[in-house]
Amino acid sequence: MPLLVASADHSPITHVLPHRLHENPIVHVPVGDGDIPALHVFDGRYEFFITNHLMMSLVGAVTVLLVFAHVASRVRAKGQGLEAFKTRGRVAQLFETMCSFIRDEVARPNLGHLTDKYIYYIWTIFFFVLFCNVIGLVPIGYILYSFTGSQSLSHWGGTATGNLSLNAVLALGSFFAILFIGIRETGVKAFFLHFNPIGWNDPKMLLIGIPLYALEWLGLIIKCVVLAMRLFGTMMAGHLVIAAFVGLVFTAAEFSHALGYGVGLSVIGGGIVLTLLELFICFLQAFIFTFLTVLFIAMTAVHHDEHHEEDHLLNDENQMDMDKLIDPKRLGPLVHE
Amino acid sequence: MVLKLTRLSVLCLLAMGAFCVSPASSYADEKAKSAVAAEASESDDATVLVAANSEVHDEEDVVGDHDHPAAADGHDSHANTPPLLSFDIGSAVCNIAIFLGVFAILSKFVWPPILSGLKAREDKISGDLENAERINAEARSLLSDYQTKLDEAANQVQGMLAEARRDAETNGQRIVADAKAEAERTRDRAVADIETAKKVALADLAGQTSDMAMQVAKSVVGRELRPEDHADLIRQSLDRLPSNN
Numbered sequence: 110m111p112l113l114v115a116s117a118d119h120s121p122i123t124h125v126l127p128h129r130l131h132e133n134p135i136v137h138v139p140v141g142d143g144d145i146p147a148l149h150v151f152d153g154r155y156e157f158f159i160t161n162h163l164m165m166s167l168v169g170a171v172t173v174l175l176v177f178a179h180v181a182s183r184v185r186a187k188g189q190g191l192e193a194f195k196t197r198g199r200v201a202q203l204f205e206t207m208c209s210f211i212r213d214e215v216a217r218p219n220l221g222h223l224t225d226k227y228i229y230y231i232w233t234i235f236f237f238v239l240f241c242n243v244i245g246l247v248p249i250g251y252i253l254y255s256f257t258g259s260q261s262l263s264h265w266g267g268t269a270t271g272n273l274s275l276n277a278v279l280a281l282g283s284f285f286a287i288l289f290i291g292i293r294e295t296g297v298k299a300f301f302l303h304f305n306p307i308g309w310n311d312p313k314m315l316l317i318g319i320p321l322y323a324l325e326w327l328g329l330i331i332k333c334v335v336l337a338m339r340l341f342g343t344m345m346a347g348h349l350v351i352a353a354f355v356g357l358v359f360t361a362a363e364f365s366h367a368l369g370y371g372v373g374l375s376v377i378g379g380g381i382v383l384t385l386l387e388l389f390i391c392f393l394q395a396f397i398f399t400f401l402t403v404l405f406i407a408m409t410a411v412h413h414d415e416h417h418e419e420d421h422l423l424n425d426e427n428q429m430d431m432d433k434l435i436d437p438k439r440l441g442p443l444v445h446e
Numbered sequence: 447m448v449l450k451l452t453r454l455s456v457l458c459l460l461a462m463g464a465f466c467v468s469p470a471s472s473y474a475d476e477k478a479k480s481a482v483a484a485e486a487s488e489s490d491d492a493t494v495l496v497a498a499n500s501e502v503h504d505e506e507d508v509v510g511d512h513d514h515p516a517a518a519d520g521h522d523s524h525a526n527t528p529p530l531l532s533f534d535i536g537s538a539v540c541n542i543a544i545f546l547g548v549f550a551i552l553s554k555f556v557w558p559p560i561l562s563g564l565k566a567r568e569d570k571i572s573g574d575l576e577n578a579e580r581i582n583a584e585a586r587s588l589l590s591d592y593q594t595k596l597d598e599a600a601n602q603v604q605g606m607l608a609e610a611r612r613d614a615e616t617n618g619q620r621i622v623a624d625a626k627a628e629a630e631r632t633r634d635r636a637v638a639d640i641e642t643a644k645k646v647a648l649a650d651l652a653g654q655t656s657d658m659a660m661q662v663a664k665s666v667v668g669r670e671l672r673p674e675d676h677a678d679l680i681r682q683s684l685d686r687l688p689s690n691n
Contacts, residue, residue, distance in 0.1 A: 125530065126527065126530070135536075146527070147528065148533055149535075160537060163540055163541070166544050173552070174551055174552065177560070178555070180556075180560060181557075181560050181563075184559065184563035185559040186562065194570050208564065225565075228557070229561075233552050233557075272534075273531065273532065275541045278542050279545065
């Protein structure tokens with residue numbers, strides 16, 4: 110059915126652009142003359158409409174709330190004996206496992222004793238992004254169009270995180286989290302001084318230190334901008350590729366019906382594979398966004414010289430020892446001679 | 447509480463849905479309307495990547511939406527499409543509100559029970575492990591104590607056996623010695639009794655012998671002997687008797 114609807118749109122771009130869900134603007138603000146398309150300013154006016162992407166942000170948010178309200182009721186320790194600590198229900202177990210993974214494998218190795226202090230924000234970021242990503246894969250608009258026949262409903266749905274208006278907000282949240290947690294854990298003075306890697310003691314070195322200080326701040330801002338752009342790019346590009354792929358069917362059908370059906374069958378198979386890839390990307394990007402946010406927070410809030418990682422045969426550094434390929438003795442005790 | 451949260455969420459969804467079920471339109475519809483006025487030329491779909499530029503994209507959509515019947519009346523006159531890289535400040539403000547709302551509700555009602563559940567399980571597991579370690583140590587200590595006691599008991603048994611053996615030997619020796627002494631005493635008593643009996647027998651014999659001798663002498667001599675004569679005769683007779691002792 111989505112294929113039929115897709116025939117209405119010759120350009121894949123329309124599938125990833127935001128679409129208005131109502132006729133008249135809720136707010137319009139005059140901002141001078143001219144157009145600034147990137148900021149939705151046309152004819153000197155900014156007009157605010159509720160778009161499908163904004164609606165999907167809310168749908169994602171409500172879904173997160175509903176799902177985790179259920180999970181919270183199941184995870185809560187209640188009862189007697191060992192039964193009190195068992196989580197019942199597959200859905201609750203699934204999301205509890207994800208919570209544990211984010212807490213134990215993402216947050217704890219970087220934040221250490223601060224993990225439980227800031228885990229609420231980290232969980233919220235991860236699951237909000239994840240739900241927005243995954244719900245974006247559901248062709249809500251085309252399903253509505255199939256049942257109602259209304260062309261105007263075909264653009265409902267979409268991926269909220271395929272829009273910079275949400276990703277910029279999430280990245281801004283990460284930026285403020287980095288600042289807030291860094292200042293809270295290290296103090297204002299220490300936080301703002303640590304951006305100079307050379308130190309402030311030698312006046313001669315300030316000629317290098319001050320530009321580096323500015324560069325470090327710029328680096329932090331760029332990191333957060335890249336957070337938003339990466340999520341936007343990956344989410345938008347996935348839909349764009351699938352839409353372009355589906356467009357091949359109608360291009361082929363213009364030549365002959367037989368060719369159209371042949372290409373259609375190939376596109377269905379390829380579309381399934383691409384959608385599965387997108388599903389993986391949805392989880393991967395939610396993880397990357399969360400992981401990098403935690404990493405940036407840890408860079409400013411945690412003193413890494415407090416704990417040194419033990420030298421272990423299977424740590425990254427030792428696994429990167431390529432000489433093991435030509436000299437198995439370097440594997441140490443793992444090889445029994 | 448969870449039920450209230452669920453109801454609130456459903457209400458939010460319904461409100462959002464009700465708000466949005468006005469005669470909906472898309473940018474594409476508007477472009478379709480304005481396309482007639484603008485008389486834009488067709489462009490090939492192959493310019494997808496270039497379409498990130500809004501002007502090119504406008505032209506594409508103009509063509510692409512000829513099929514839309516919903517070039518509706520009363521639509522806004524804007525036929526402008528934002529580029530791919532666009533930022534809507536109004537949407538951003540709404541997204542801030544949505545995210546902060548989700549964060550606040552989750553942090554207040556949802557994450558605490560989940561975190562406490564995970565912590566409770568962790569505490570239970572670590573507590574059980576510590577208990578197991580402690581009980582294991584206690585068991586080892588008890589085992590060591592019992593082993594010590596067993597060793598002590600074995601030593602005691604050995605000592606008791608040795609002592610019993612010594613006592614038995616001592617008792618045996620004492621019993622043998624007592625038996626020997628008793629036998630000695632019995633023999634002595636028997637010897638003394640025999641001696642006494644012998645003396646008594648000899649005395650009786652002497653008496654009878656003297657009487658017989660007296661009778662014989664009386665019959666031979668024909669006179670009565672005085673006691674002094676008896677005694678002399680007896681002594682003489684005894685002296686003449688051969689001694690076997």
